[in-house]
Amino acid sequence: MLEVRDLSVNYGSFRALHGVSLTVQPGEIVVLLGANGAGKSTLFRTLSGLGRPSGGSATWNGTPLTAGRPEFNVARGVAQCPEGRLLFPDLSVEKNLRLGAFVHRRDRNAVATELERVYTLFPALMEKRHVPAGSLSGGQQQMVAIGRALMARPQLLLLDEPSLGLAPLVVEQVFAAVQQVNRAGVCVLLAEQNAYAALGIAHRGYVLEGGRVSLTGTQAELLGDDRVRSAYLGV
Numbered sequence: 559m560l561e562v563r564d565l566s567v568n569y570g571s572f573r574a575l576h577g578v579s580l581t582v583q584p585g586e587i588v589v590l591l592g593a594n595g596a597g598k599s600t601l602f603r604t605l606s607g608l609g610r611p612s613g614g615s616a617t618w619n620g621t622p623l624t625a626g627r628p629e630f631n632v633a634r635g636v637a638q639c640p641e642g643r644l645l646f647p648d649l650s651v652e653k654n655l656r657l658g659a660f661v662h663r664r665d666r667n668a669v670a671t672e673l674e675r676v677y678t679l680f681p682a683l684m685e686k687r688h689v690p691a692g693s694l695s696g697g698q699q700q701m702v703a704i705g706r707a708l709m710a711r712p713q714l715l716l717l718d719e720p721s722l723g724l725a726p727l728v729v730e731q732v733f734a735a736v737q738q739v740n741r742a743g744v745c746v747l748l749a750e751q752n753a754y755a756a757l758g759i760a761h762r763g764y765v766l767e768g769g770r771v772s773l774t775g776t777q778a779e780l781l782g783d784d785r786v787r788s789a790y791l792g793v
């Protein structure tokens with residue numbers, strides 16, 4: 559289980575997160591809704607060990623994630639798929655995927671098994687495995703980014719804005735794959751501005767505003783909440 563308690567993060571004198579508390583329980587997809595600048599990526603960077611908090615705690619199954627050692631967090635089962643994908647565009651699809659298995663690189667069988675799983679989840683990537691990742695469509699690049707995170711064999715997947723810049727049909731495909739990954743036992747924390755798509759697959763969610771959790775509820779509660787409907791669903 560992910561347990562974030564009273565987490566605060568500063569950039570110099572600017573406080574980006576103000577005492578954020580949230581959980582992801584076993585088996586859950588939890589969505590983090592928030593506008594640009596709400597603090598979603600800051601939270602993910604902190605949970606990945608890429609930035610140190612100024613206060614509070616974040617643990618995965620009791621192990622602190624805030625020691626500032628990203629490779630430690632990945633080895634403990636927490637992998638991030640970052641906003642904007644951050645692929646190596648000149649490397650092939652398969653080389654990008656293999657980079658995600660860095661922590662298991664000495665176990666060739668495990669790497670081969672994970673590659674096969676990713677290609678089963680995203681058959682389009684199998685066909686393009688020797689092609690530079692930068693030449694793929696946006697949707698396929700997003701699949702590579704998710705696949706690369708899955709290569710680490712995570713128990714918790716931190717998925718930052720996977721729908722960004724994608725056509726609605728492609729978003730549907732990507733989110734269906736996320737659901738499939740979740741059904742196979744991986745917990746997901748999903749940061750999104752596309753509230754419709756995200757609430758379509760999430761069990762629960764939190765709304766982040768100005769670095770603070772302003773609202774939390776189940777999928778049905780958030781879909782029915784007037785503040786969510788007007789701010790994030792445009793109704």
Ligand SMILES: Nc1ncnc2c1ncn2[C@@H]1O[C@H](COP(=O)(O)OP(=O)(O)OP(=O)(O)O)[C@@H](O)[C@H]1O
Pocket residue numbers: 569572574592593594595596597598599600601641
């Ligand atoms: N390196 C940084 N230095 C200073 N301020 C930063 C830095 N990174 C982010 N911020 C600020 O922290 C706040 C939260 O940013 P963050 O990127 O976490 O938001 P977000 O919800 O992920 O938004 P977006 O979807 O636009 O990335 C914003 O006000 C942002 O300007």
